[in-house]
Amino acid sequence: MKIKKCLFPAAGYGTRFLPATKATPKEMLPILTKPLIQHGVEEAVEAGITTMAIVTGRGKRAIEDHFDISYELENQIKGGSKESLLTEIRSLISKCTFSYTRQIEMKGLGHAILTGETLIGNEPFAVVLADDLCNNGEEDGVLKQMIEIFNRYQCSVVAIEEVPKEETHKYGIIDGDLVYGRDDVYRVHNMIEKPDSKDAPTNMAIIGRYILTPDIFDILKNTKEGKGGEIQITDALMEQAKHDRVVAFKFKGKRFDCGSIDGFVEATNYFYNLKNSNE
Numbered sequence: 001m002k003i004k005k006c007l008f009p010a011a012g013y014g015t016r017f018l019p020a021t022k023a024t025p026k027e028m029l030p031i032l033t034k035p036l037i038q039h040g041v042e043e044a045v046e047a048g049i050t051t052m053a054i055v056t057g058r059g060k061r062a063i064e065d066h067f068d069i070s071y072e073l074e075n076q077i078k079g080g081s082k083e084s085l086l087t088e089i090r091s092l093i094s095k096c097t098f099s100y101t102r103q104i105e106m107k108g109l110g111h112a113i114l115t116g117e118t119l120i121g122n123e124p125f126a127v128v129l130a131d132d133l134c135n136n137g138e139e140d141g142v143l144k145q146m147i148e149i150f151n152r153y154q155c156s157v158v159a160i161e162e163v164p165k166e167e168t169h170k171y172g173i174i175d176g177d178l179v180y181g182r183d184d185v186y187r188v189h190n191m192i193e194k195p196d197s198k199d200a201p202t203n204m205a206i207i208g209r210y211i212l213t214p215d216i217f218d219i220l221k222n223t224k225e226g227k228g229g230e231i232q233i234t235d236a237l238m239e240q241a242k243h244d245r246v247v248a249f250k251f252k253g254k255r256f257d258c259g260s261i262d263g264f265v266e267a268t269n270y271f272y273n274l275k276n277s278n279e
Protein backbone atom coordinates (compact mmCIF):
# COMPACT_ATOMS: atom_id res chain seq x y z
CA MET A 1 0.00 0.00 0.00
CA LYS A 2 1.27 3.43 -0.91
CA ILE A 3 1.89 6.05 1.78
CA LYS A 4 -0.22 9.03 0.72
CA LYS A 5 -0.69 11.00 3.92
CA CYS A 6 1.60 12.58 6.46
CA LEU A 7 0.44 13.45 9.97
CA PHE A 8 2.04 16.36 11.83
CA PRO A 9 1.28 16.34 15.55
CA ALA A 10 1.71 20.03 16.33
CA ALA A 11 -0.42 20.63 19.39
CA GLY A 12 2.30 20.54 22.06
CA TYR A 13 2.89 23.59 24.24
CA GLY A 14 6.63 23.89 23.46
CA THR A 15 7.39 24.91 27.04
CA ARG A 16 11.15 24.62 26.52
CA PHE A 17 10.92 27.63 24.21
CA LEU A 18 8.95 29.95 26.47
CA PRO A 19 8.40 32.84 26.24
CA ALA A 20 8.83 32.58 22.42
CA THR A 21 6.08 29.94 22.29
CA LYS A 22 3.61 31.84 24.47
CA ALA A 23 1.66 33.15 21.45
CA THR A 24 3.60 31.55 18.56
CA PRO A 25 3.46 27.84 17.77
CA LYS A 26 6.80 26.09 18.27
CA GLU A 27 6.38 24.65 14.75
CA MET A 28 6.45 28.21 13.34
CA LEU A 29 9.89 29.03 14.78
CA PRO A 30 12.15 29.58 11.75
CA ILE A 31 15.42 27.95 10.83
CA LEU A 32 16.76 30.82 8.71
CA THR A 33 13.63 32.03 6.90
CA LYS A 34 11.56 28.84 6.93
CA PRO A 35 9.37 27.68 9.80
CA LEU A 36 10.11 24.21 11.15
CA ILE A 37 6.82 22.83 9.87
CA GLN A 38 7.57 23.98 6.32
CA HIS A 39 10.85 22.03 6.42
CA GLY A 40 8.78 18.99 7.51
CA VAL A 41 6.21 19.44 4.73
CA GLU A 42 9.02 19.75 2.17
CA GLU A 43 10.50 16.47 3.41
CA ALA A 44 7.10 14.78 3.00
CA VAL A 45 6.68 16.16 -0.53
CA GLU A 46 10.14 14.89 -1.45
CA ALA A 47 8.96 11.46 -0.25
CA GLY A 48 6.02 11.61 -2.69
CA ILE A 49 3.33 12.65 -0.18
CA THR A 50 0.97 15.53 -0.94
CA THR A 51 -1.78 15.11 1.68
CA MET A 52 -0.81 16.82 4.92
CA ALA A 53 -2.85 16.20 8.06
CA ILE A 54 -2.02 18.53 10.91
CA VAL A 55 -3.07 18.12 14.54
CA THR A 56 -3.19 21.56 16.09
CA GLY A 57 -4.45 23.06 19.33
CA ARG A 58 -5.32 26.39 20.84
CA GLY A 59 -3.03 29.21 19.72
CA LYS A 60 -1.86 27.42 16.57
CA ARG A 61 -3.76 29.44 13.96
CA ALA A 62 -0.51 30.74 12.45
CA ILE A 63 0.16 27.27 11.01
CA GLU A 64 -3.09 27.36 8.99
CA ASP A 65 -2.38 30.90 7.82
CA HIS A 66 1.12 29.91 6.73
CA PHE A 67 -0.20 27.27 4.33
CA ASP A 68 -2.69 29.68 2.78
CA ILE A 69 -2.52 32.64 0.41
CA SER A 70 -1.99 36.04 2.01
CA TYR A 71 -3.68 38.26 -0.58
CA GLU A 72 -2.78 41.62 0.89
CA LEU A 73 0.91 40.80 1.33
CA GLU A 74 1.18 39.04 -2.02
CA ASN A 75 -0.38 41.96 -3.89
CA GLN A 76 1.91 44.36 -2.10
CA ILE A 77 5.13 42.62 -3.18
CA LYS A 78 3.93 41.51 -6.63
CA GLY A 79 6.45 42.26 -9.37
CA GLY A 80 9.07 43.43 -6.85
CA SER A 81 12.42 41.92 -5.90
CA LYS A 82 10.95 40.23 -2.80
CA GLU A 83 8.29 38.25 -4.67
CA SER A 84 10.71 35.35 -5.20
CA LEU A 85 10.90 34.84 -1.43
CA LEU A 86 7.41 33.36 -1.58
CA THR A 87 8.08 31.03 -4.51
CA GLU A 88 8.77 27.91 -2.43
CA ILE A 89 5.79 28.24 -0.11
CA ARG A 90 3.47 29.02 -3.04
CA SER A 91 4.63 25.92 -4.84
CA LEU A 92 4.03 23.80 -1.71
CA ILE A 93 0.53 25.21 -1.31
CA SER A 94 -0.33 24.47 -4.93
CA LYS A 95 0.99 20.89 -4.76
CA CYS A 96 -0.48 19.81 -1.42
CA THR A 97 -3.74 19.66 0.47
CA PHE A 98 -3.73 20.59 4.14
CA SER A 99 -6.35 19.50 6.62
CA TYR A 100 -6.52 20.19 10.32
CA THR A 101 -8.03 18.82 13.46
CA ARG A 102 -7.64 20.00 17.03
CA GLN A 103 -6.36 18.10 20.02
CA ILE A 104 -8.53 19.43 22.82
CA GLU A 105 -6.44 18.15 25.72
CA MET A 106 -2.66 17.77 25.44
CA LYS A 107 -2.43 14.17 26.59
CA GLY A 108 0.77 13.27 24.78
CA LEU A 109 2.05 12.23 21.38
CA GLY A 110 0.07 8.97 21.29
CA HIS A 111 -3.12 10.91 22.00
CA ALA A 112 -2.25 13.50 19.32
CA ILE A 113 -1.76 10.72 16.76
CA LEU A 114 -5.09 9.16 17.75
CA THR A 115 -6.72 12.58 17.30
CA GLY A 116 -5.45 12.48 13.71
CA GLU A 117 -7.37 9.27 12.90
CA THR A 118 -10.24 11.29 11.46
CA LEU A 119 -7.86 12.79 8.86
CA ILE A 120 -5.99 9.56 8.07
CA GLY A 121 -8.59 6.79 7.96
CA ASN A 122 -7.70 3.15 7.41
CA GLU A 123 -4.36 3.30 5.63
CA PRO A 124 -0.66 3.33 6.58
CA PHE A 125 0.69 6.85 7.05
CA ALA A 126 3.81 8.84 7.86
CA VAL A 127 4.30 10.93 10.99
CA VAL A 128 6.66 13.92 11.18
CA LEU A 129 7.45 15.76 14.39
CA ALA A 130 8.48 19.07 12.89
CA ASP A 131 10.74 19.99 15.80
CA ASP A 132 13.05 17.14 14.74
CA LEU A 133 14.57 18.67 11.66
CA CYS A 134 16.24 16.19 9.30
CA ASN A 135 18.56 16.84 6.40
CA ASN A 136 20.42 14.52 4.06
CA GLY A 137 21.93 17.03 1.67
CA GLU A 138 21.35 16.16 -1.96
CA GLU A 139 20.57 12.52 -1.12
CA ASP A 140 17.17 10.98 -0.27
CA GLY A 141 15.48 12.57 2.74
CA VAL A 142 14.72 10.54 5.87
CA LEU A 143 11.01 10.03 5.12
CA LYS A 144 11.78 8.89 1.60
CA GLN A 145 14.29 6.35 2.97
CA MET A 146 11.66 5.14 5.48
CA ILE A 147 9.02 4.62 2.81
CA GLU A 148 11.43 2.28 1.00
CA ILE A 149 11.81 0.32 4.25
CA PHE A 150 8.01 0.22 4.71
CA ASN A 151 7.56 -1.04 1.14
CA ARG A 152 10.01 -3.85 1.88
CA TYR A 153 8.76 -4.93 5.36
CA GLN A 154 5.07 -3.81 5.31
CA CYS A 155 4.93 -2.98 9.01
CA SER A 156 5.43 0.07 11.22
CA VAL A 157 8.85 1.74 10.88
CA VAL A 158 10.54 3.98 13.46
CA ALA A 159 13.61 6.08 12.65
CA ILE A 160 16.43 5.59 15.14
CA GLU A 161 19.71 7.24 16.00
CA GLU A 162 22.41 6.30 18.50
CA VAL A 163 22.51 8.79 21.38
CA PRO A 164 24.93 9.15 24.32
CA LYS A 165 23.90 6.76 27.13
CA GLU A 166 23.28 9.66 29.51
CA GLU A 167 20.60 11.04 27.17
CA THR A 168 18.35 7.95 26.96
CA HIS A 169 15.89 9.60 29.39
CA LYS A 170 14.88 12.03 26.62
CA TYR A 171 13.78 9.38 24.08
CA GLY A 172 11.89 6.19 23.38
CA ILE A 173 14.61 3.52 23.33
CA ILE A 174 14.38 0.32 21.29
CA ASP A 175 15.98 -3.10 21.51
CA GLY A 176 15.98 -5.54 18.62
CA ASP A 177 17.88 -7.83 16.28
CA LEU A 178 19.40 -6.86 12.97
CA VAL A 179 17.35 -8.13 10.07
CA TYR A 180 19.20 -10.71 7.98
CA GLY A 181 21.39 -9.11 5.32
CA ARG A 182 21.11 -5.53 6.64
CA ASP A 183 23.16 -3.41 8.99
CA ASP A 184 20.57 -0.63 9.36
CA VAL A 185 17.22 -2.38 10.04
CA TYR A 186 16.29 -4.00 13.37
CA ARG A 187 13.25 -6.14 14.14
CA VAL A 188 12.11 -4.49 17.37
CA HIS A 189 11.33 -6.69 20.38
CA ASN A 190 11.39 -4.12 23.16
CA MET A 191 10.74 -0.38 23.53
CA ILE A 192 10.90 1.77 26.64
CA GLU A 193 9.80 5.39 26.92
CA LYS A 194 12.48 7.71 28.34
CA PRO A 195 14.39 5.17 30.49
CA ASP A 196 17.17 6.18 32.89
CA SER A 197 20.52 5.20 31.41
CA LYS A 198 20.82 2.30 33.89
CA ASP A 199 17.50 0.82 32.64
CA ALA A 200 18.06 1.49 28.94
CA PRO A 201 18.57 -1.76 26.98
CA THR A 202 20.49 0.07 24.22
CA ASN A 203 21.31 3.63 23.16
CA MET A 204 19.15 3.44 20.02
CA ALA A 205 16.68 6.30 20.28
CA ILE A 206 13.49 6.87 18.29
CA ILE A 207 13.44 10.27 16.62
CA GLY A 208 10.46 12.17 15.22
CA ARG A 209 9.77 10.15 12.07
CA TYR A 210 7.42 7.17 11.89
CA ILE A 211 5.51 5.12 9.34
CA LEU A 212 2.53 3.58 11.12
CA THR A 213 0.06 0.92 10.08
CA PRO A 214 -3.55 1.93 10.82
CA ASP A 215 -4.15 -0.75 13.47
CA ILE A 216 -2.18 1.65 15.68
CA PHE A 217 -5.41 3.65 16.18
CA ASP A 218 -7.30 0.78 17.85
CA ILE A 219 -4.23 0.01 19.95
CA LEU A 220 -4.00 3.67 21.03
CA LYS A 221 -7.67 3.65 22.04
CA ASN A 222 -6.78 0.91 24.53
CA THR A 223 -3.44 2.35 25.65
CA LYS A 224 -3.42 3.58 29.22
CA GLU A 225 -1.62 6.72 30.30
CA GLY A 226 2.07 5.91 30.68
CA LYS A 227 5.18 7.88 31.58
CA GLY A 228 4.34 11.47 32.59
CA GLY A 229 0.58 10.71 32.65
CA GLU A 230 0.55 10.91 28.82
CA ILE A 231 -0.59 8.41 26.20
CA GLN A 232 2.70 7.28 24.74
CA ILE A 233 3.12 6.18 21.13
CA THR A 234 5.99 3.99 22.35
CA ASP A 235 3.56 1.91 24.47
CA ALA A 236 1.23 1.41 21.49
CA LEU A 237 4.13 0.49 19.21
CA MET A 238 5.25 -2.06 21.81
CA GLU A 239 1.93 -3.88 21.25
CA GLN A 240 2.73 -4.11 17.53
CA ALA A 241 6.31 -5.15 18.32
CA LYS A 242 5.01 -8.14 20.34
CA HIS A 243 3.73 -9.47 17.00
CA ASP A 244 6.97 -8.61 15.13
CA ARG A 245 5.18 -5.69 13.45
CA VAL A 246 7.79 -2.96 14.02
CA VAL A 247 11.17 -2.37 12.45
CA ALA A 248 13.64 0.31 13.47
CA PHE A 249 15.69 1.98 10.77
CA LYS A 250 19.03 3.74 11.18
CA PHE A 251 18.53 6.49 8.63
CA LYS A 252 21.21 8.32 6.69
CA GLY A 253 21.47 12.04 7.35
CA LYS A 254 21.55 14.57 10.15
CA ARG A 255 18.88 15.23 12.75
CA PHE A 256 18.55 18.36 14.86
CA ASP A 257 16.39 18.45 17.99
CA CYS A 258 14.94 21.90 17.37
CA GLY A 259 12.66 21.53 20.40
CA SER A 260 15.76 22.24 22.50
CA ILE A 261 17.78 25.45 22.45
CA ASP A 262 21.08 23.70 21.68
CA GLY A 263 19.58 21.76 18.76
CA PHE A 264 17.85 24.84 17.42
CA VAL A 265 21.07 26.89 17.41
CA GLU A 266 23.02 23.98 15.90
CA ALA A 267 20.44 23.66 13.08
CA THR A 268 20.51 27.41 12.45
CA ASN A 269 24.31 27.39 12.12
CA TYR A 270 24.26 24.29 9.93
CA PHE A 271 21.70 25.70 7.47
CA TYR A 272 23.39 29.09 7.48
CA ASN A 273 26.75 27.54 6.53
CA LEU A 274 25.02 25.37 3.92
CA LYS A 275 23.36 28.40 2.37
CA ASN A 276 26.65 30.34 2.26
CA SER A 277 28.55 27.45 0.73
CA ASN A 278 25.87 27.14 -2.00
CA GLU A 279 26.03 30.82 -2.91
Ligand code: UTP
Nearest residue numbers: 009010011012013014015016106107108109112
Ligand atom coordinates in the same frame (compact mmCIF):
# COMPACT_ATOMS: atom_id res chain seq x y z
P1 UTP B 1 7.36 17.35 22.82
O1 UTP B 1 7.70 16.21 23.69
O2 UTP B 1 8.48 18.05 22.13
O3 UTP B 1 6.47 18.36 23.67
O4 UTP B 1 6.33 16.82 21.74
P2 UTP B 1 6.10 19.86 23.47
O5 UTP B 1 4.94 20.13 24.36
O6 UTP B 1 5.87 20.20 22.02
O7 UTP B 1 7.39 20.68 23.92
P3 UTP B 1 8.02 20.95 25.39
O8 UTP B 1 8.63 19.66 25.82
O9 UTP B 1 6.91 21.43 26.29
O10 UTP B 1 9.04 22.02 25.13
C1 UTP B 1 6.74 16.12 20.59
C2 UTP B 1 5.77 16.39 19.45
O11 UTP B 1 4.46 15.95 19.79
C3 UTP B 1 3.51 17.00 19.71
C4 UTP B 1 4.32 18.28 19.81
O12 UTP B 1 3.64 19.35 19.16
C5 UTP B 1 5.63 17.88 19.14
O13 UTP B 1 5.54 17.97 17.72
N1 UTP B 1 2.53 16.84 20.82
C6 UTP B 1 2.95 16.55 22.07
C7 UTP B 1 1.18 17.00 20.54
O14 UTP B 1 0.77 17.28 19.39
N2 UTP B 1 0.28 16.84 21.57
C8 UTP B 1 0.68 16.54 22.84
O15 UTP B 1 -0.20 16.38 23.72
C9 UTP B 1 2.05 16.40 23.09
